[in-house]
Amino acid sequence: MTPTVLFMAAEGKPDPWRDAFLAQMPGVDFRVWNPDPEKDQTGDKSEIDYAIVWKPAAGVLASLPNLKAVFSMGAGVDHLFGDPELPKDVPLVRLVDRCLTQGMSEYVIYWVIHYHRKMGVYAKFRADNVWKRMRQADAEQRRVGILGLGELGGDAATKLVPLHYQVAGWSRSKKEIPGVESFHGEDQLIPFLNRTEILVCLLPLTPDTTGIINKDTLAALPEGAFIINCARGGHVVDDDLLAALDSGHIEGATLDVFHTEPLPADHPYWSHPKVTITPHMASLTVPNSSTEWYVKNIERMERGEAPLNTVDRGTRY
Ligand code: NDP
Ligand code: OXD
Numbered sequence: 495m496t497p498t499v500l501f502m503a504a505e506g507k508p509d510p511w512r513d514a515f516l517a518q519m520p521g522v523d524f525r526v527w528n529p530d531p532e533k534d535q536t537g538d539k540s541e542i543d544y545a546i547v548w549k550p551a552a553g554v555l556a557s558l559p560n561l562k563a564v565f566s567m568g569a570g571v572d573h574l575f576g577d578p579e580l581p582k583d584v585p586l587v588r589l590v591d592r593c594l595t596q597g598m599s600e601y602v603i604y605w606v607i608h609y610h611r612k613m614g615v616y617a618k619f620r621a622d623n624v625w626k627r628m629r630q631a632d633a634e635q636r637r638v639g640i641l642g643l644g645e646l647g648g649d650a651a652t653k654l655v656p657l658h659y660q661v662a663g664w665s666r667s668k669k670e671i672p673g674v675e676s677f678h679g680e681d682q683l684i685p686f687l688n689r690t691e692i693l694v695c696l697l698p699l700t701p702d703t704t705g706i707i708n709k710d711t712l713a714a715l716p717e718g719a720f721i722i723n724c725a726r727g728g729h730v731v732d733d734d735l736l737a738a739l740d741s742g743h744i745e746g747a748t749l750d751v752f753h754t755e756p757l758p759a760d761h762p763y764w765s766h767p768k769v770t771i772t773p774h775m776a777s778l779t780v781p782n783s784s785t786e787w788y789v790k791n792i793e794r795m796e797r798g799e800a801p802l803n804t805v806d807r808g809t810r811y
Contacts, residue, residue: 597777639690
């Protein structure tokens with residue numbers, strides 16, 4: 495028996511995922527949920543084995559009586575916990591996708607180098623037709639710090655090491671990543687921030703990490719530090735970041751994620767000269783490679799094995 499998969503992503507176009515599934519799991523019954531009953535292909539709800547979801551509508555997962563697992567279409571699973579009826583006994587599986595990991599490391603490295611080499615300042619010189627050089631900093635003296643050393647933060651940290659930056663990371667548990675200084679637990683957050691000149695956020699959004707970039711943690715960074723937030727908007731207290739940018743304590747921020755997306759047209763970030771905005775594209779879910787992950791896990795489950803990278807409902811990641 496080939497499984498029945500329900501694709502539920504209001505914003506995502508299902509065709510590339512259907513094609514990838516049919517290529518990688520021939521015979522799969524691939525159905526697409528739609529809020530419009532005329533377009534909805536769910537059919538008999540009792541036939542759905544697996545749901546592939548991004549921001550599922552509340553209550554829909556609970557209406558599937560024989561669901562075996564919920565696969566997040568993103569590495570983050572905070573979007574799942576918005577559903578008050580999220581089924582309790584079904585495993586929730588995070589996405590671990592080689593393209594997602596690669597894309598995020600590219601984004602992090604790009605912006606670290608941007609700040610390290612003062613590319614934003616050179617862009618301003620260019621705009622004013624100014625030919626001017628600034629003293630070049632030494633990567634070996636540049637301290638980069640990554641909040642979150644999981645699949646994404648761990649990969650970015652590992653890839654920054656051969657570029658000779660001084661790399662550190664902060665996580666709940668201690669890590670042993672060659673060349674990366676590991677800070678862990680609440681007690682080591684401030685010492686980690688004290689040594690960090692370019693701060694990258696790659697934490698999951700959970701009750702423990704919401705608002706973690708706030709006036710106190712920003713104040714713990716050295717004068718002139720930079721922020722790169724490519725995790726979730728909820729990690730940042732916007733007013734605190736804006737105040738730190740205005741005071742000059744924080745020199746620049748690259749923000750990919752926001753409390754409200756798309757970022758509202760009147761948000762002060764849009765007009766702030768020290769803020770760079772990208773539209774939640776630090777790394778996107780690639781249909782072909784993410785389907786490799788879903789198929790691998792579905793095959794495991796069909797053999798009676800547990801899926802990989804399930805979410806701990808206590809910590810919410
Ligand atoms: P992982 O679950 O693999 O890693 C999470 C890391 O955060 C772990 O190192 C974990 O510590 C650490 N962590 C979690 N809670 C705490 C805490 N309270 N204190 C200290 N450390 C903590 O997640 P991923 O790396 O796969 O993804 C990270 C996030 O990136 C996603 O949740 C998502 O929000 C974001 N993302 C953004 C994208 C974008 O385009 N902007 C794309 C993809 C993801 P430990 O290892 O000890 O458990
Ligand atoms: C993710 C995302 O969590 O795209 O994967 O933000």
